[in-house]
Amino acid sequence: MSGKPRLTYLNGRGRMEPIRWLLAAAGVEFEEVYLETKEQYDKLIKDGFLLFQQVPLVEIDGMKMVQTRAIMSYIAGKYNLYGKDLKERALIDMYVEGISDLMQMILMFPFSPPDAKEKNIESIKERATNRYFPVFEKVLKQHGQDFLVGNKFSWADVQLIEAILAVEEKVPDVLSGFPQLQVFKSKMSNMPTIKKFLQPGSPRKPPPDAHYVETVLKIFKK
Structure with a gap:
C-alpha cells in the first residue's frame, strides 16, 4: 500500500464526499475502494475494519478511521486547516x-x-x-x-x-x-486545489442517481 490515504465507501457522494473535498482542498492525493456488494461490507465488519460497523472508512497514518466528523477533524488538523488557536x-x-x-x-x-x-x-x-x-x-x-x-x-x-x-x-x-x-x-x-477538484475527471462525485440509491439500499439493508 502506498502512503496515500485510502478511502472505502460507495462510488458516490454520501458521507464520504466532504472527506474527499477536504483532502482535495489540502492538495492530498488519495486512493479509493468502492463497495458494490453487501458481502464486501460484511467482510469489513468481520475483519474488524469498522469500529461501529459503519462507513466511511479512511486508512491514514496507520489508522483505520471511521465516523465522518472524527476523520475530518484529523485531516483538518494534520493539514493546518483547523485554525491557529x-x-x-x-x-x-x-x-x-x-x-x-x-x-x-x-x-x-x-x-x-x-x-x-x-x-x-x-x-x-x-x-x-x-x-x-x-x-x-x-x-x-x-x-x-x-x-x-x-x-x-x-x-x-x-x-x-x-x-x-x-x-x-x-x-x-x-x-x-x-x-x-x-x-x-x-x-x-478559483483556489488551485479546489479548481482542480472541480474539473472533469477529478475524484469529485456527480449528484446521486438511481443506481447509487439502489446500491446504497442493497448494501446496507438489514
Missing part, C-alpha cells in the same frame, strides 16, 4: 456543524419518494436562504476577509463551498440575495 477552532466547529445540518437534507434528498421531491427542494431552499446562508453572508461582511475564520483558508471554507455548490444543483439562483457569498464562491472555486 482554540477560539478559531471553536468557530470552525460551529460553522462546520451548521453546514453539516444543511448538507444532511441534501444527503437524504435522493432517497425521498418521487412525489415528495419538489416539496423537499423547497425545504432545502427555505432552510438555506433563511437559516444558514444569512449567517455566512453576515460573517463574511463583518469579518471583511476572504475566509470565514481569521484570514486563513480553513475546513469551514471547504465545507461552505461544497454546500453552496450542492444547493445550487437543486436551486440554481439560491445565492441571488447573497452578494458576499457570490464573491466567496468565485474566490474559493
